[in-house]
Amino acid sequence: MLGLKLPTDPRWVNIVEKNIEEILTDHAFCEQKATSTAISLIVSFPEYTELVQEMTALVKEEISHFKMVHDKIIERGWTLGRDRKDEYVIELMKFFPKGGSRTTQLVHRLLYAALIEARSCERFRLLSEELADEELRTFYRNLMVSEANHYTMFLGFARQYGNKKEVDTKWQQLLDYEAKIMSDLGTSEAIHG
Numbered sequence: 673m674l675g676l677k678l679p680t681d682p683r684w685v686n687i688v689e690k691n692i693e694e695i696l697t698d699h700a701f702c703e704q705k706a707t708s709t710a711i712s713l714i715v716s717f718p719e720y721t722e723l724v725q726e727m728t729a730l731v732k733e734e735i736s737h738f739k740m741v742h743d744k745i746i747e748r749g750w751t752l753g754r755d756r757k758d759e760y761v762i763e764l765m766k767f768f769p770k771g772g773s774r775t776t777q778l779v780h781r782l783l784y785a786a787l788i789e790a791r792s793c794e795r796f797r798l799l800s801e802e803l804a805d806e807e808l809r810t811f812y813r814n815l816m817v818s819e820a821n822h823y824t825m826f827l828g829f830a831r832q833y834g835n836k837k838e839v840d841t842k843w844q845q846l847l848d849y850e851a852k853i854m855s856d857l858g859t860s861e862a863i864h865g
Contacts, residue, residue: 674790674823675843677851684795685802687861692805694861696745697753702792702863703738705758706822707731709785717778723829730822737815744811760864761788763853767846779834783846786826788864791850793819795863 688695710727718724745752764787768780793816800813830839857864 674794674820675847676790676794676854677847678854680795680798680854682798682802684859685798687859688799689804691861692808693745693748693750694753695863696741696748696750698756698862700738700741700745700752701755702758703734703741704755705761706789707734707738709781710734713778713781713785716781717774720778720833723833726825726829730825733818737818740811740815744808756862758862758864760791760853760857760862764788764846764850767849768842775833779830779839779842782826782830782833783839783843786823786830786843787846787850789819789823789826791854791864793823 707730710730714724714727714731742752764784768784771777772780796812796816796819800809800816803809803812827843830843
């Protein structure tokens, strides 16, 4: 369903289980960054009314996810750690050239967002199936559904605002590029690492 070209090695969950505190901290910051992305799209593209409406709803949802993850951290007697660079996102953002028309910039940002949400969804599915901690398995199963909805929403907007054929070609190229990035990752307790 997600179209990812390289699935995450299930052994990644073994890395995660050795440091649940780290994955929860990384996850919390992923939710915060998703909130920021939605706000940035509103600020950058206010003339797209339907997008603004959906991003406003997404801001509320993503910040509520941040709170849910933060609450899990607190429940376990921990505090939110410091944010780390997300090497996955840094590499991903190198794919499309900078510049171009406003529409091209919007489509590229929507495709990046769709792919990040798709990978998060895939990782959440693994966590929901493989973690030993039943509470966290349920937690990630519930979040997985939201991430799938976000992925399809961003991809749908890219196809709506751009030329569908061009968008689909760019999407496939981005998926291929992302598979190369993922071949070097999967060795840390990070949602995308």
